[in-house]
Amino acid sequence: xxxxxxxxxxxxxxxxxxxxxxxxxxxxxxxxxxxxxxxxxxxxxxxxxxxxxxxxxxxxxxxxxxxxxxxxxxxxxxxxxxxxxxxxxxxxxxxxxxxxxxxxxxxxxxxxxxxxxxxxxxxxxxxxxxxxxxxxxxxxxxxxxxxxxxxxxxxxxxxxxxxxxxxxxxxxxxxxxxxxxxxxxxxxxxxxxxxxxxxxxxxxxxxxxxxxxxxxxxxxxxxxxxxxxxxxxxxxxxxxxxxxxxxxxxxxxxxxxxxxxxxxxxxxxxxxxxxxxxxxxxxxxxxxxxxxxxxxxxxxxxxxxxxxxxxxxxxxxxxxxxxxxxxxxxxxxxxxxxxxxxxxxxxxxxxxxxxxxxxxxx
Numbered sequence: 001x002x003x004x005x006x007x008x009x010x011x012x013x014x015x016x017x018x019x020x021x022x023x024x025x026x027x028x029x030x031x032x033x034x035x036x037x038x039x040x041x042x043x044x045x046x047x048x049x050x051x052x053x054x055x056x057x058x059x060x061x062x063x064x065x066x067x068x069x070x071x072x073x074x075x076x077x078x079x080x081x082x083x084x085x086x087x088x089x090x091x092x093x094x095x096x097x098x099x100x101x102x103x104x105x106x107x108x109x110x111x112x113x114x115x116x117x118x119x120x121x122x123x124x125x126x127x128x129x130x131x132x133x134x135x136x137x138x139x140x141x142x143x144x145x146x147x148x149x150x151x152x153x154x155x156x157x158x159x160x161x162x163x164x165x166x167x168x169x170x171x172x173x174x175x176x177x178x179x180x181x182x183x184x185x186x187x188x189x190x191x192x193x194x195x196x197x198x199x200x201x202x203x204x205x206x207x208x209x210x211x212x213x214x215x216x217x218x219x220x221x222x223x224x225x226x227x228x229x230x231x232x233x234x235x236x237x238x239x240x241x242x243x244x245x246x247x248x249x250x251x252x253x254x255x256x257x258x259x260x261x262x263x264x265x266x267x268x269x270x271x272x273x274x275x276x277x278x279x280x281x282x283x284x285x286x287x288x289x290x291x292x293x294x295x296x297x298x299x300x301x302x303x304x305x306x307x308x309x310x311x312x313x314x315x316x317x318x319x320x321x322x323x324x325x326x327x328x329x330x331x332x333x334x335x336x337x338x339x340x341x342x343x344x345x346x347x348x349x350x351x352x353x354x355x356x357x358x359x360x361x362x
Contacts, residue, residue: 086120
């Protein structure tokens with residue numbers, strides 16, 4: 001089976017770029033099973049030669065490609081105006097309908113219930129109903145996601161619960177704790193909390209900073225590594241202007257440098273106010289970092305029956321502060337082993353085998 005895989009071309013080659021390893025990792029795991037792939041984007045890219053998924057593409061490739069795997073829909077409907085977004089959604093609908101008529105198999109992975117930033121909410125909702133109606137198979141990363149999508153968008157059949165794979169093979173981890181901390185000018189005896197990923201409103205960074213500032217102890221450090229998303233309008237600025245114990249690295253982090261932040265940390269913190277899946281949390285577990293996270297989306301199913309994580313209600317700063325304080329008493333080595341144990345269950349080979357059921361025979 002030859003598959004058109006819709007993924008931002010600037011992020012796909014994760015080994016040479018600072019991209020999300022999810023797409024490349026899944027493709028690499030499926031290729032040995034007889035599937036071949038070509039990269040598609042949301043629109044044609046003449047500079048790279050990558051085609052966009054469209055009705056024209058579906059017609060021209062009807063005898064060569066058997067399936068199309070879509071992920072985030074936001075790139076298909078991105079526009080400056082609501083009218084422009086509706087026009088782009090209409091184009092996606094025409095592409096999907098024609099693809100189904102021509103016999104393509106349509107697979108869609110539900111990474112979030114709705115986009116985190118919603119300038120055109122109606123378009124986003126209708127886009128979900130469109131996929132619910134036209135996709136042959138919908139991949140959900142947990143039981144909650146499948147149940148909630150079914151409830152909200154009236155889709156019962158063809159829902160495949162397949163977990164989010166780990167990123168251990170994508171991210172090197174050779175630097176020692178001591179060298180990692182020295183590179184960040186963090187004392188070797190500090191207790192270090194890590195917040196990793198883009199600064200976005202739904203991720204609850206403001207809650208985390210408020211919780212951390214309420215903790216006493218000069219030995220404490222909060223490392224915030226990631227750039228501010230263009231949508232972020234919160235009050236956070238450079239961390240050390242709020243609290244001298246906060247280490248702020250506002251930048252995109254190259255793949256080889258991730259190990260510096262995770263290996264310097266004792267605990268990673270994910271205080272999401274709303275989320276479905278979290279690649280950053282999966283990354284943390286792969287590095288063996290125990291986590292403090294909010295009880296949202298798929299996170300409870302990732303951490304269930306394990307002491308690798310402690311969960312708190314979303315937007316509850318007091319509960320978050322208590323959890324961060326209690327973490328200082330954890331047996332970090334034991335919880336690190338538990339984190340690795342969860343990551344062991346998220347290898348890509350069994351995920352590929354489950355995905356093959358959604359794809360169909362090669």
